[in-house]
Amino acid sequence: MYAEYAAVKLKDLEKANTIYRSLISSNPSLTEPVGKYFCFLMKHKDQELVIAQSLACDNTFIAGYSTKSEGGEPPKKKKKNPTGGPKPAITDSDFKALYPKLTYNNVTQFIVEIAKHYWLTEHKVKKTRELLVLFYKQEIVKCSSSYWSFFFKFEISQRNKTNVMNIVNYLKYQGQLPTSIINNFIFIYTDFLMKNSSSGDLKKINREVTRCYLEVDQESSTHMKHFLKARLDPQLMEESTNNILIKEAGHPCAIREGRPRITNAIDFTTRLDEQETPAHPVFTNVEKANAPVRYIYESI
Structure with a gap:
């Protein structure tokens, strides 16, 4: 990438900054340019500052998105950080220039990159999980495939069955990812259970494993089950959904x-x-x- 050439060979950090921001601006739906720019800033600026300003960008974006979603005038009361703490402030010049170029599709990449740094560089598993859990309920995260892919892989690597199950269920009921991605998570989750459970554990979760297999079976109408639950039953009760599936008689919808x-x-x-x-x-x-x-x- 020419931005790396400008930074490493030409020693022109300002030019590299401009190239990265231009790349982000011209590719608003891609997360990779934001990730590359974050890594570039981590190499050439104070890392704590970069992390703090990246989180400030996310929190400011969330606060602005929440205000727009309400459809009214911005509240007069001082807006607090949506994830807790004081109101976020973007003070660094590089991040001030970057923020207007961030979009709904790529702003969550900062969370992923910071989590990677905590986990792979600092080797702080608890800190990584706390960061991911902090944002998972936000609207801008519900449709972020990069965020959920990283969160899912992280918990799989930690062999945390409960958290992996919670991620899959949350995506089935509350997530906004494409069907193919959710089905892939279910398939990996089922394979994970089969490889990391004893025979006694498998007997206890036999019904859960069977249901997962049916949900990703393209020839079975029950592959719509988790989406029917989310759309038709706010309480996520299986009985009402099963009644609908019976009425469908093999013809979804x-x-x-x-x-x-x-x-x-x-x-x-x-x-x-x-x-x-x-x-x-x-x-x-x-x-x-x-x-x-x-x-x-x-x-x-």
Whole structure:
């Protein structure tokens, strides 16, 4: 990358700064330029300052996003840090120039890079987890694949079954990641359980493992189950979702209230020559079967 050449060979840090910020501005949906720029700043500036200012950018962005989401005027009361503590302040000139170029898609990369530094450089597992947990409920994080991929890999490496399960369940019910990514997490989680559980543990979680396999099975309508829960049942109760799946009868999103049934079926246990002429069949639920299909999204 030319920015690295400018910094290493030409010793022109200001030019490298400009190139990195230009790259971030021209690629607002990519997280890699932000990650590269963070690493560049960590090499050439005080690391504690870079970490503090990166978190200030995240907190300022979260505060501004929350105000916009409310749809009203900014509150007169002094805005506090959404993740706790005093109001964030961006004081460094490099970060002041960078902040207007940050977007909803790439601002969370700072969290990932700081967590990498805590974990891989400082070897502080607890500090890494505390940072990741601090932001996981924020709206800008719910759709960040880089954040959740790192968080998931981190807990997998720590062999923390409870936290891995919590991440998967949170993404299924509250996350906003693409279906393919969530299904991949479920697949890895299931494989992780199979490789890191004793036979006794597997017997206890047999139902959980089976459900995970069904959820990622493309030939089964239950692969929609975790999304149905999130959309249709605020309490995340399985019973109501299972009732919907039964009504779907293998056709996701289309619900039939009942299927036609014959009430006066022929008794085939007796000989036909011993029976009278059978009457015309009488059906139930015919009117429901003829009614227009009611799609799930119409009731949301």
